[in-house]
Amino acid sequence: MTCPPDPSRRAFLSAIPALTAGIATPAQAADAQATQWGMLIDTRRCIACQACTMACAMENATPEGAFRTVVATYAVTTTEGSTGLSVVPRLCNHCEKPPCVEVCPVGATFKQDNGAVLVDGDRCVGCAYCVQACPYDARFVNHDTGKADKCTFCSHRVEAGLLPACVETCVGGARIFGDLNNPDSEIAKRIKSAGDGVRVLKPEANTRPNVFYIGLDPALAGRVDGISAADMMWRPDHHGG
Amino acid sequence: MTTTVEVLGFARGPDWLPWAVQYFFLIGVSCAAFFLSLPGLVWRLPRWRMPSRLALLAALISGLTAPVALMADLHQPGRFINFYLHPNFGSWMAWGSFFIPLYVGSLLLYAWLCLRPTLERLARQGGRLEAAYRLVAYGGHDSPRAIGLAALSASLGACLLLLYTGMETMVVSARVLWNSPLVPLVFLSTAFVGGIGMTLLVAALSGRRDVAPALNRGLALALAATFVLLAAWFGGALSGHSPVAAQAWSALASSRPWGPTGLWFLGTAVFTLWLAVRFPRSLWPTALLALHGAWLLRWIVFIGGQGIPRMGNTWFDYSIGIGPDGLLGIAGSLGLALFLYIVLTGLIPWDERAEA
Ligand code: SF4
Ligand code: SF4
Numbered sequence: 221m222t223c224p225p226d227p228s229r230r231a232f233l234s235a236i237p238a239l240t241a242g243i244a245t246p247a248q249a250a251d252a253q254a255t256q257w258g259m260l261i262d263t264r265r266c267i268a269c270q271a272c273t274m275a276c277a278m279e280n281a282t283p284e285g286a287f288r289t290v291v292a293t294y295a296v297t298t299t300e301g302s303t304g305l306s307v308v309p310r311l312c313n314h315c316e317k318p319p320c321v322e323v324c325p326v327g328a329t330f331k332q333d334n335g336a337v338l339v340d341g342d343r344c345v346g347c348a349y350c351v352q353a354c355p356y357d358a359r360f361v362n363h364d365t366g367k368a369d370k371c372t373f374c375s376h377r378v379e380a381g382l383l384p385a386c387v388e389t390c391v392g393g394a395r396i397f398g399d400l401n402n403p404d405s406e407i408a409k410r411i412k413s414a415g416d417g418v419r420v421l422k423p424e425a426n427t428r429p430n431v432f433y434i435g436l437d438p439a440l441a442g443r444v445d446g447i448s449a450a451d452m453m454w455r456p457d458h459h460g461g
Numbered sequence: 462m463t464t465t466v467e468v469l470g471f472a473r474g475p476d477w478l479p480w481a482v483q484y485f486f487l488i489g490v491s492c493a494a495f496f497l498s499l500p501g502l503v504w505r506l507p508r509w510r511m512p513s514r515l516a517l518l519a520a521l522i523s524g525l526t527a528p529v530a531l532m533a534d535l536h537q538p539g540r541f542i543n544f545y546l547h548p549n550f551g552s553w554m555a556w557g558s559f560f561i562p563l564y565v566g567s568l569l570l571y572a573w574l575c576l577r578p579t580l581e582r583l584a585r586q587g588g589r590l591e592a593a594y595r596l597v598a599y600g601g602h603d604s605p606r607a608i609g610l611a612a613l614s615a616s617l618g619a620c621l622l623l624l625y626t627g628m629e630t631m632v633v634s635a636r637v638l639w640n641s642p643l644v645p646l647v648f649l650s651t652a653f654v655g656g657i658g659m660t661l662l663v664a665a666l667s668g669r670r671d672v673a674p675a676l677n678r679g680l681a682l683a684l685a686a687t688f689v690l691l692a693a694w695f696g697g698a699l700s701g702h703s704p705v706a707a708q709a710w711s712a713l714a715s716s717r718p719w720g721p722t723g724l725w726f727l728g729t730a731v732f733t734l735w736l737a738v739r740f741p742r743s744l745w746p747t748a749l750l751a752l753h754g755a756w757l758l759r760w761i762v763f764i765g766g767q768g769i770p771r772m773g774n775t776w777f778d779y780s781i782g783i784g785p786d787g788l789l790g791i792a793g794s795l796g797l798a799l800f801l802y803i804v805l806t807g808l809i810p811w812d813e814r815a816e817a
Binding site: 287291292293299306324325327328343346348351357361363366439440443445447448449 | 462543767
């Protein structure tokens with residue numbers, strides 16, 4: 221039996237009986253070759269609580285001050301004078317055309333058949349060229365390991381039939397993870413129903429991200445023109461924050 | 462108009478550290494100084510004999526220090542062997558790992574071939590190192606043909622290094638300051654500024670003011686070329702012809718540390734040009750200013766370029782530390798260069814007056 225990857229924390233919980241029945245197989249898709257993992261982030265559901273940021277840091281033991289996923293938060297004031305909160309949860313986009321893979325001099329960064337872009341920690345020389353090439357600031361050199369570090373879509377969890385930690389912890393159910401190629405998956409259905417409302421970050425970079433957004437303000441999809449409340453901001457003490 | 466305040470942003474610090482600046486600076490200096498050694502040592506133009514010998518010394522000092530700085534910038538230096546075991550030839554950096562040994566190996570061979578007669582003379586003078594000099598001189602022949610071939614190989618290596626260092630930076634479209642076709646050319650022109658500066662410095666340390674006019678003429682030309690290229694970059698940025706340059710310019714100009722740093726670079730570069738033209742016999746000031754300019758340009762490009770936000774609008778608040786990733790790294794590579802200078806000048810007389 222196959223079970224499409226679970227869409228969100230709530231859907232995942234509803235699937236627990238099936239999973240505990242002993243079918244928590246890794247890909248959970250009919251054709252493992254065809255599986256293309258992706259994530260959909262519904263920013264309208266995000267309350268900027270940073271639970272995902274913390275869950276990821278705990279799950280992946282990232283060094284202090286270095287995050288694989290973050291939720292950038294903006295106060296946007298309209299011409300009419302009303303101010304609202306806008307959020308951009310960010311992580312590696314597991315791009316279809318990942319510039320980080322192209323530049324890696326030793327082939328340590330690679331794209332799996334299932335779409336996840338990963339780093340072979342045994343091969344990485346820590347040159348940080350991939351960090352430079354990523355248009356999304358999704359990578360950093362982990363100063364504990366001396367290797368490139370980034371979101372893996374929690375591949376160790378997914379292989380065990382679990383959801384990525386950020387998806388599982390998301391309070392608002394804003395993060396939906398699943399197989400983009402499976403038309404019955406929650407992510408594929410939601411992307412389809414959102415139509416033109418689905419966006420990616422920096423489409424002009426031509427990287428073809430596999431992380432999609434609903435409700436994303438296009439003005440926040442890349443470098444943002446605005447003021448940085450630098451003094452109020454968290455700043456890392458170390459490189460790679 | 463909508464106004465946006467980033468209340469929670471996540472800026473990343475630079476992952477190419479001051480070591481990278483040192484590498485790009487030193488390797489450019491070495492390649493340019495090597496080219497300055499050709500007129501006197503390969504083509505044997507009499508009036509270039511001395512400047513070219515000093516240029517060879519400058520090329521050796523910086524060429525041997527540069528790979529050490531590069532290794533130090535790797536976060537896993539012990540794994541450098543992976544560059545040769547698993548090369549990805551789609552990456553300019555992978556090519557670089559082959560160009561560096563080609564250049565450094567050829568440079569050492571070229572230097573040895575050029576110095577053999579000197580080493581033989583030193584052996585004949587006797588002393589404690591007589592046997593070592595005799596061994597290394599290996600007959601002490603002056604072989605113009607072999608020198609020419611080694612110079613050809615080193616020239617190829619130097620051209621490829623200058624190409625790859627520029628291209629490696631230029632192709633990074635994610636960095637607006639780097640992603641310009643002018644970057645390899647500016648690196649090239651400022652490599653000559655630095656290479657001439659290093660040769661002037663070696664000349665200053667040897668008290669050879671007579672070589673200054675020729676070198677200062679070259680310095681003025683290299684600086685003029687740099688200004689033309691920078692003018693082209695600014696032209697593209699301000700006219701909007703190059704949207705990437707325009708983005709980089711607006712980011713840097715509005716940045717508190719980098720705006721003034723850029724102005725300081727331009728001001729000191731203009732002053733260096735004026736000095737080189739107005740006082741062609743000046744040695745120390747033009748030497749130090751030229752080296753400062755070539756280094757500072759790379760500092761702005763690499764450290765400043767990594768600071769420009771790619772997502773959001775938060776700049777990373779970079780301040781140089783005193784540890785190995787900061788000032789100690791810079792001082793360490795300069796210390797190695799100084800050590801090489803002392804060893805090379807202690808063992809070999811580079812000034813023909815001393816040889817006579
Ligand atoms: S987001 Fe960055 S790190 Fe992730 S695949 Fe794309 S280019 Fe690579
Ligand atoms: S840091 Fe590692 S993964 Fe990134 S480019 Fe260098 S070797 Fe490749």
